[in-house]
Each structure stands twice: as C-alpha cells, then as structure tokens.
Amino acid sequence: MAKKITIGIIYSYDENWIGGTYYIENLVNSFSLLRKALQPTVWLFNYSSLSEDQVRDRFNYQDILIINVPPYTWWRKLLVRMSRIFKFFTFFLYGRPNQLDLTFPNPYLEAHDLCKRRVYWVPDMQEAFLPELFGEVEIARRRDFHLNLIENNLPIVFSSQCALKDFENHYNKPNVMAFRLPFAVTLPMGDGALELTSLRKEFNLGGAPYFICSNQFWKHKNHTLVLEAMAILSEEFPTLIMVFTGQPRDTRNLEYYASLQDLVRELKLQKNVRFLGFIDRKAQLSLMKYAKAVVQPSLFEGWSTVVEDAKALNKEIILSDIPVHREQLSDDELFSIQWIKIHYHWP
C-alpha cells in the first residue's frame, strides 16, 4: 500500500484576489472525491486573518490540519531555517514533527521553507500581453519569480495549455518541469441555491430579467464592453438589468472603478446596472444560477473561475473570444458548445 502523502498548502483569504483563495479551496475540497487511501493529509498554512473555525467552515475535507501562521519575526525565521535542516524543530513551530512531502503553491512564505519538494503555480502571463496594466515593480517581481523557478528547475503548475505556452514562449522554452492542471470548482451550496425572491429583495433587482458579470474590477476584466453593450440592449429592453459582483478595486489601476461609474452615468444606465460589490460566494453563485446568462468579457485569463462556475451550474455563458476561453470550453468533452459570433471589439 502506498504511503499516505502529507501536503503543505499555503492559504490566504484575500478579497483583493479572491480567485487565488477560491483556487486553493477548490483544490482541497476536491480531495474528498479521491479514494480514501489516496486522500492526502493536508497541513493548511493559514496566512489570512480568518480564525481557525472560519477557515474550517470554508473547507469540506476531513484530513486537514489548520495552522495559523503568526508574524514572521526573526526568531521564527530562525526556527523555520532550523526546521528545514532538522525536522525536530518543527515541534517548536507547530507542536508536531515535520511530515511534509510537498508544499504548494506560494513561493514567498515561510511554509515553503519547511519542505525541499515544492510545486509552484503560475496563474498566467498577463503582464507579457497587457504590460500597460502593470507597474514596472510588479512586472519585475513576476519576472524575478519566474526566473528563479527556471534557474532552479522547480516544478510549475499552469492552469491551461495557453498559460504554459505563453510561459515557454516568453522565456524561450526553458527547461522546467511544467504541468497543465486545469481546475474545477466546488460549489459551496452543492446543487442547491439561495431563494430567488430574497436575493432580488436584498440586492434591489426588482422582478426584471438580468445578466450577471462576476469579476473583480480589474481593468483587464473589460467591464466597459459590457456597459457599452447594455447601452444598446436597454434601448430595446428598457427593464433589463446587468448585475456586477466583485471587489470594486483594481490595485494596479485605482481610477478604473470610478471610471465605470462615470460611464454608467454617461450612458444613462443607472436603472439598468447594479454594482453589488464583493458578496458572499453562495449569494453570488445563486444569482448566477437564476440569471439569463453569465457574461465573461475578460481580455485575459489563466483559467477563468467564472467559466468553471457556469459549467458547474450548467449555465449559459457569453464570453470574450480569447484563446484560454476556447481552451476552457472546447477542450472539454463534457459539454456541447454552440459558437455564435457576435459583435466584438478589442479596445
């Protein structure tokens, strides 16, 4: 019988990049579908401000040990370094011996130092395609990270073949252990959903049909296009509503969200648009379930959580024609897809 694997998973609840948080939650929750003998023990290193109970509520997996990581003080740094050489020292860190076989995925945190086998995740290469949306510091930080992976031949997981190829092309086919690992989502409410009437009341949706676009307000998510489309649609369907959910903050383009508010006023869409901000995931997914369709206009993705949400809900989706979206839908034998070309422009 194969030895049970213990995996260190680095977790942070971060509403400024909730896609990264959901990615880890989806991964760990998917482990419950493995045969019992193959299920790993998970040490979940919690770097967020959520309490252990709050974190536990977000995971539906039995064999999990949640470790709240305190601030990285000098003595802690010393203990981590010592633990890497002498596993015994993890007793002083976590009250147990170091049994980690592997850590995944964030490279900058102490938990990675505990294990010599590390797997890294490169979500996408957006900075190479849309550099104007990034500051020089962020581009340099990403490049340094990637070069470190390449120089040390460290294993990297990419969520799509597109992301993997982008990486290879950008760095001239480096010699690294590269893996394609498309992710799937776990819906926190199972096959159910919150009650529609309550949702409509809570979010002031009235009784009109609505579309939904669930993306953080990063500029590359291309909300502008949706507003322009709504301006055309609302002439024929004046009661139609477009619901936007997501954190109203682009840390790289601070003026972006305000510019969308201005555009709503300019296009006279105040009655047709709802900005709900960041809402609970069960409410977000329930709203998606009852929508006429999901809209995903993004200019760049590594593997879109929203598209996976739509798949899991078996929901119609209108999406931008970018390579990763084609990969995400076409490369999936589970779905039959009808491609209909509609007006589309690249800003």
Added chain:
Amino acid sequence: MEGQLKRPDVDYLEKKKKFAQQFMSIAAEVIESC
C-alpha cells in the same frame, strides 16, 4: 462568442475528481523525482 453549455448526462463531479487526481499525479511525480 456564446458557449451554450448542455450536459444533462454527465456530472460536473467527474471534473472535480479529475482535478484532484491530476494534482496527486503531479505530486507523486515531483516526490519521486526529488
């Protein structure tokens, strides 16, 4: 473009299972290689 998703006969559960299995395969390969 519009992708109309219809999958009445297959459960999304299989995709989630595949995600977990693929991750564990990668983990096994990395553990073996290091």
